Amino acid sequence: MLHWDAETLWQDLEPRAPGLSVEVLAETGSTNTLLLERGRQGLDGPCLLVAECQTAGRGRLGRPWWSQPGQALTFSLGLKLAPANWSGLSLAVGLALAEALGERIGLKWPNDLWLRSEDRKLGGILIEVAPLAVPTQRPGERWVVVGAGLNVAPLPEGQASADTFRTGYACLQEFEPGLTAPQLLHRVARPLLDAVLAFESTGLAPLLSRYAARDVLAGRAVSAGALTGVACGLSADGTLQVRDAQGTVHALHSGEVSVRPC
Structure with missing residues (x-):
């Protein structure tokens, strides 16, 4: 196995989430x-x-996400959470990861990380929420896995494929040649945990301007199902705003959005 130094990571994270384990x-x-x-x-x-x-x-959408040792960092954070509004959690998580990775990383709504100006995917996020097996006294508290x-x-x-990587494949070693998966985990774990805990208290609203600074869709022609138009940023609850040719603005709460060729 790679050397992860889980003990040091645990010492950094556990005070923020008492009882946390790192496995x-x-x-x-x-x-x-x-x-x-x-x-x-x-x-x-x-x-x-x-x-x-x-x-x-x-x-x-159920797409497979595979990884081989050292080729990708794959991890999940599980914890109990009770935000007033769940809308936008994946956006908050994506922003935390992008900011931890540097200025070259942009965000594609709702949960992808891209290399800016290159339209190649660097990573993705999948958030799943389930009822607690034993309910607690906090209203709305659920088990969330990020x-x-x-x-x-x-x-x-020979592994690259247009079918597998429809938006292209990007990796961090392109601009940080010596970076390893364990080093990357130590870089992103604390910002991710802090972002999730902050979201529980304050939601998405304080993050909107920072998200906008990394939004790779803003001002671009996009399509979502039968809808085509120009992406014009996020609303306060994290929905994507798309203006069609007639000037009507549509709010997308979920779904697949593709960048249209110029």
Whole structure:
């Protein structure tokens, strides 16, 4: 296995989430699936779960998200959360990761990280929420699992495919050649945990201007199903605003958005 220094990471994170555990697995099907199942069983102490290799990882719309040791960082954070409004949690998480990774990283609504100006995908986020097995006294509290996959290294020869990577493949070693998956985890774990805890208290609103600064869709022609138009930023609740050719602004709460060719 790679050297993750989980003890140091735990010492940094546990004061922010008392009782948190940091676990590293050589291989699992999906870190999200594993933590969701633990939550259903009532094992709902906060946990950061990392897998060197995922064999059944999942992205949005059920798409597979696989990884090999060292090629990508795949991990999930599970904890109990009770925000007043759940809307925009994936946007808050994406922003925290992008800011931890540097100015070259942009955000594609609702939960992808791209290299700015290049339209290549660097990573993605999958958030899943389930009822608590044992309800608590906090209104609306649920078990939430925040999963992330970030490309670290280039793909092995012959693995790149237009079908698999429809928006292109980007990795962090393109501009940080010596970066490893463990180093990346230590960089992003604290900002991610802080962002999730802050979202519980303050929601998305304080983050909108920072998100706008990294929004790769703003001002561009996009399509979402039968709707085509120009993306014009987010509303206060994190919905994507798209202005069609007639000037009508449509609010997208979820779904797949594609950048249209110029």
